Amino acid sequence: MKKVLFWMVGVFFGLIILGAIFGGDNNKSVTNAQTASSISQQSAPKANPIAVTANELVKAYKDNEIAANDKFKGKDLLVSAKIDSIDASLGDKPVLILASGLDFGMSNPQADLAESDQAKAKDLKKGQQIKLLCKGNSEVAGTPMLDECVIQ
Numbered sequence: 001m002k003k004v005l006f007w008m009v010g011v012f013f014g015l016i017i018l019g020a021i022f023g024g025d026n027n028k029s030v031t032n033a034q035t036a037s038s039i040s041q042q043s044a045p046k047a048n049p050i051a052v053t054a055n056e057l058v059k060a061y062k063d064n065e066i067a068a069n070d071k072f073k074g075k076d077l078l079v080s081a082k083i084d085s086i087d088a089s090l091g092d093k094p095v096l097i098l099a100s101g102l103d104f105g106m107s108n109p110q111a112d113l114a115e116s117d118q119a120k121a122k123d124l125k126k127g128q129q130i131k132l133l134c135k136g137n138s139e140v141a142g143t144p145m146l147d148e149c150v151i152q
Helices: 002-022 024-043 052-062 066-074 115-123
Strands: 050-053 076-090 094-099 110-113 128-142 144-150
Touching: 024 128, 050 066, 052 066, 052 076, 052 144, 066 128, 076 144, 094 115, 094 128, 110 115, 115 144
Parallel strands: 050 076, 110 144
Antiparallel strands: 076 094, 076 128, 094 110, 128 144
């Protein structure tokens, strides 16, 4: 009998601990929604972006990745370039590969379109001159990355 009582008390406290760990505070979902909203507002491009060409991005990252990150990463950029290709990333999200015209051993900049502009990708053409309002996002494997791009 003592063993059964011991196990019941143990299960009871175990459930309390699990409830404390995994149980939700209803206010957390509101807080998480508010946080997500403020993050998306922060990531939306703002006024007075840095004007840059695809050539300048490639050259800056080739010359000095640390300095280029300081200048472009997390900043609002107005990028001018020709479209080298229109590809699909994981999940079939449109990605624009921007022609840099430079051969520095780096890949051409990659621009991930904002969700609001993804449907516009079907109307774009290779070789088309384009301006994009983007967030700079460092470089990956020699490819300058641009996020949340909106076609201008």
